[in-house]
Amino acid sequence: MTNNSSSAPPPSTHRKVALAGHNIAKRFGHVNALIDANVTVHAGEVVALFGDNGAGKSTFLKTLLGVHQPDEGKIIVDDQEVEMNSIRDAQNLGIDCVHQELALAPDISVVDNMFLGHEEMRHGGLGLLGALSRKDMTEKADAALRELSINLPSLKIAVRDLSGGQRQAVAVARAVMWSRSALLLDEPTAALGARQSEIVGDMMRTVASRGLGVLCVSHDLPRALKFADRVVILWRGETALDAPAAGLTVPDVVSTMVGYKKEEAA
Incomplete structure (x- = not known):
């Protein structure tokens, strides 16, 4: 017979918060862009962020x-409340973003794009920095x-000689190289x-499997529902829905995005 009176503590159910914004409000003059926005992304999780135009995404x-x-409101990174005043602060905290414009330099190589702003230098005589350490950079880029x-x-x-899907893949891989906590995709x-969209979706799952939190802003509802663990919907600057992706349909998402359910419940 099993002894259930053991004094051992129960297993921890805490899930590490990779990145979160709690009760976020943001005003621009008389415009309330965000009123009470809440998004939490746990380590190893893909969260899809939906919302109609002007929702505050x-x-x-x-x-x-x-x-x-x-x-x-407050920002949480790796379970700790933080203050960020610039993109550099976010990067220093291990957060990176793949923007819709990709921000790749088309005229330079894949390796040089992967290390843009993070170039590694070889040490010359007397410990002085010399030329770029291209061998190390190439090996690390290849591994990533x-x-x-x-x-x-x-x-x-x-x-510039890559396809659109390949460029997107390079942008994601570059961001993952320098991310330690969370990856954002716009x-x-x-x-x-x-086919290229499927590849990007697979990459999001792979990134999450490495323990990063992934937050994806998307209008591609069917595909995002397929790859996400959870869905958060913003409606006029507020979080209108936070639910597992597996239980949602595209009509569910659309009705919440345009405010039907919220208005009916009012």
């Missing part, structure tokens, strides 16, 4: 990245791409075809 994303400072199952014709090829499949 972009403002919320920029607040989580330190571009805007909230008028009310392989970890996400990204296959490119060459790491020396200029980014409309990552907006300009991609069906």
Whole structure:
């Protein structure tokens, strides 16, 4: 017979918060862009952030990245409340973002894009910095791409010569290289075809499996529902829904996005 009177503590159910914004409000003059926005992304989780135009998605994303400072509420990174005053602060906390415009330099190689702003230098005589450590950079870039199952014709090829899906993959891999807590994606499949969008979705799952929190802003509702663990919907600056993705349909999401359920409940 099993002894149930053991004094051992129960197993912990705490899930590490990779990134969260709690009760966020942000005003621009007389405009309330955010009123009471709440999003929590746990480590190892993919959260899809939905909302109609003007719901506050972009403002919320920029607040989580330190571009805007909230008028009310708090930001949590790795279970700790933090203050961010710039994108650099977010990056120092291990948060990076893949923007819709990608922010890649088209005329330089894949490796140089992966290390843009993070270049590694070889040490010369007397400990002085010399030329770029291209061998180390290439090996690290190759490892980062392989970890996400990204296959490119060459790491020396200029980014302009890659397909749209390949460019998106490079942007994601670069962000993952420098992220320690959370990865944010802003409309990552907006300009991609069906197959390329599937690849990006698979990459989001792979990134989450590494223990990062992933927050994806998207208008591609069917695909985002497929890859997300949880869905958060903003409605006029407030969180209108926070629910498991598995229990939602596209009509459910659309009705909440346009405010039908909220208005009926009022």
